[in-house]
Amino acid sequence: xxxxxxxxxxxxxxxxxxxxxxxxxxxxxxxxxxxxxxxxxxxxxxxxxxxxxxxxxxxxxxxxxxxxxxxxxxxxxxxxxxxxxxxxxxxxxxxxxxxxxxxxxxxxxxxxxxxxxxxxxxxxxxxxxxxxxxxxxxxxxxxxxxxxxxxxxxxxxxxxxxxxxxxxxxxxxxxxxxxxxxxxxxxxxxxxxxxxxxxxxxxxxxxxxxxxxxxxxxxxxxxxxxxxxxxxxxxxxxxxxxxxxxxxxxxxxxxxxxxxxxxxxxxxxxxxxxxxxxxxxxxxxxxxxxxxxxxxxxxxxxxxxxxxxxxxxxxxxxxxxxxxxxxxxxxxxxxxxxxxxxxxxxxxxxxxxxxxxxxxxxxxxxxxxxxxxxxxxxxxxxxxxxxxxxxxxxxxxxxxxxxxxxxxxxxxxxxxxxxxxxxxxxxxxxxxxxxxxxxxxxxxxxxxxxxxxxxxxxxxxxxxxxxxxxxxxxxxxxxxxxxxxxxxxxxxxxxxxxxxxxxxxxxxxxxxxxxxxxxxxxxxxxxxxxxxxxxxxxxxxxxxxxxxxxxxxxxxxxxxxxxxxxxxxxxxxxxxxxxxxxxxxxxxxxxxxxxxxxxxxxxxxx
Numbered sequence: 011x012x013x014x015x016x017x018x019x020x021x022x023x024x025x026x027x028x029x030x031x032x033x034x035x036x037x038x039x040x041x042x043x044x045x046x047x048x049x050x051x052x053x054x055x056x057x058x059x060x061x062x063x064x065x066x067x068x069x070x071x072x073x074x075x076x077x078x079x080x081x082x083x084x085x086x087x088x089x090x091x092x093x094x095x096x097x098x099x100x101x102x103x104x105x106x107x108x109x110x111x112x113x114x115x116x117x118x119x120x121x122x123x124x125x126x127x128x129x130x131x132x133x134x135x136x137x138x139x140x141x142x143x144x145x146x147x148x149x150x151x152x153x154x155x156x157x158x159x160x161x162x163x164x165x166x167x168x169x170x171x172x173x174x175x176x177x178x179x180x181x182x183x184x185x186x187x188x189x190x191x192x193x194x195x196x197x198x199x200x201x202x203x204x205x206x207x208x209x210x211x212x213x214x215x216x217x218x219x220x221x222x223x224x225x226x227x228x229x230x231x232x233x234x235x236x237x238x239x240x241x242x243x244x245x246x247x248x249x250x251x252x253x254x255x256x257x258x259x260x261x262x263x264x265x266x267x268x269x270x271x272x273x274x275x276x277x278x279x280x281x282x283x284x285x286x287x288x289x290x291x292x293x294x295x296x297x298x299x300x301x302x303x304x305x306x307x308x309x310x311x312x313x314x315x316x317x318x319x320x321x322x323x324x325x326x327x328x329x330x331x332x333x334x335x336x337x338x339x340x341x342x343x344x345x346x347x348x349x350x351x352x353x354x355x356x357x358x359x360x361x362x363x364x365x366x367x368x369x370x371x372x373x374x375x376x377x378x379x380x381x382x383x384x385x386x387x388x389x390x391x392x393x394x395x396x397x398x399x400x401x402x403x404x405x406x407x408x409x410x411x412x413x414x415x416x417x418x419x420x421x422x423x424x425x426x427x428x429x430x431x432x433x434x435x436x437x438x439x440x441x442x443x444x445x446x447x448x449x450x451x452x453x454x455x456x457x458x459x460x461x462x463x464x465x466x467x468x469x470x471x472x473x474x475x476x477x478x479x480x481x482x483x484x485x486x487x488x489x490x491x492x493x494x495x496x497x498x499x500x501x502x503x504x505x506x507x508x509x510x511x512x513x514x515x516x517x518x519x520x521x522x523x524x525x526x527x528x529x530x531x532x533x534x535x536x537x538x539x540x541x542x543x544x545x546x547x548x549x550x551x552x553x554x555x556x557x558x559x560x561x562x563x564x565x566x567x568x569x570x571x572x573x574x575x576x577x578x579x580x581x582x583x584x585x586x587x588x589x590x591x592x593x594x595x596x597x598x599x600x601x602x603x604x605x606x607x608x609x610x611x612x613x614x615x616x
Contacts, residue, residue: 293333
């Protein structure tokens with residue numbers, strides 16, 4: 011029998027090739043060829059990742075590959091991100107089953123990305139699944155009924171969940187406090203973003219056997235707590251506890267002390283929070299707190315304390331001195347509005363998780379209790395957020411901080427205020443900066459929308475600095491300012507673009523959209539969200555046509571608003587809208603495309 015060159019390759023080489031392919035491509039290309047290849051790619055039949063599929067690829071999977079792989083699937087990922095409507099379509103495939111377990115008899119883990127109100131049917135079919143991960147769509151507000159159903163099926167029903175992740179819900183998930191408590195004895199790992207501290211305490215009552223708890227509280231409530239965190243209800247076996255909030259009123263230091271000191275089994279403690287309580291800056295308080303945790307092996311925190319004009323000037327040296335007895339190495343520095351205190355080094359290896367670090371350009375001036383630890387290379391930092399607070403800063407300050415975190419995959423720079431004529435020789439002065447894994451750049455607001463062009467180009471267009479960069483998100487006003495000053499310049503490496511608009515960004519015009527498309531000619535995915543529909547409604551239909559006609563490689567497109575309604579009333583009929591979109595995209599009648607249209611959003615998946 012004659013063997014092709016591919017079949018002559020050893021398994022090690024074939025698996026090396028698979029690293030560069032999507033799981034779908036591996037199964038679609040190598041599956042059902044011969045028994046040897048079947049054994050080689052067996053892992054990819056167990057892990058079904060539908061993330062980033064085109065609509066035709068998803069149809070190929072559902073019509074042909076699903077029956078071939080269903081019994082093998084253990085881990086399943088279904089995603090609306092860059093494939094809007096995929097979870098809905100997946101639900102249609104399972105509509106004749108009472109449980110996903112009937113279709114996938116060996117399934118143990120399910121992940122749903124960019125979950126929306128249209129996807130709730132799947133919640134009643136999670137029986138026998140051990141791990142469920144749900145990330146909500148940040149641009150679509152979940153309805154009250156969706157909150158209720160998430161709470162019902164994840165936490166108020168008898169199930170087999172050992173691990174739950176429920177994250178990204180705008181303003182946090184709201185739980186039901188007026189129903190009987192069902193204790194989830196199987197649940198050991200929980201990652202959740204809740205609305206109020208009340209909801210966090212309720213989760214303690216529902217999950218008595220938690221070992222790993224990663225919690226965010228989004229809002230502060232002035233009303234008295236409905237749930238009182240008594241000693242009896244706190245987890246008895248918890249080893250990992252992470253708490254975060256960006257609302258500076260949510261958790262005072264006194265409340266943190268009461269909470270954490272009554273969980274003596276904690277081995278790994280992590281905090282990431284904004285606060286207005288200066289007691290967090292007292293190392294003696296930390297010494298007393300941590301001494302009550304007998305099993306504690308590692309503490310990591312990032313504290314941002316709001317500074318007001320009526321406060322006394324902050325004495326950094328006194329803060330550092332107070333942390334010496336706690337044997338807790340930290341770095342400390344202050345902006346005009348925020349006091350930053352971080353433990354060092356930036357390393358989450360012991361926590362076995364990646365982390366996000368929020369920092370300031372003024373971190374260049376940080377003082378520390380241990381210079382050797384401060385200078386250690388950060389490890390397992392996936393996301394770096396550098397917030398300039400619109401304070402006037404230099405390029406050197408920004409790049410000095412960013413360059414320390416060379417392994418990041420996501421970089422977000424906020425509130426940038428760099429003088430326009432400063433340091434145009436940026437590339438010559440920063441030749442050694444490398445961000446080899448950076449894939450996503452979020453450039454969120456410059457002062458007066460005036461993007462510093464050399465700084466932006468250094469991060470976004472220098473293939474030596476960021477060879478893997480493919481995605482960009484910006485505010486619309488900043489973006490148009492940028493495009494106008496890059497006339498004749500194109501960023502072909504960016505294939506995913508997210509734009510966000512508000513009152514400060516002005517109305518959306520056809521002229522500006524045309525300029526945008528010339529600057530970014532190779533888009534595969536484009537999301538445009540505006541706070542108000544009135545800022546784009548004047549040309550909404552023409553804008554949509556221009557984007558779809560000018561971007562032949564586009565796989566997904568979404569245009570949406572938070573307030574008001576998109577004026578596409580003549581296209582509200584799905585059949586008419588599908589025909590219109592197909593005509594724009596030059597698709598034949600038999601070619602399939604998925605369109606979602608309502609008052610708040612138009613999305614296309616092709």
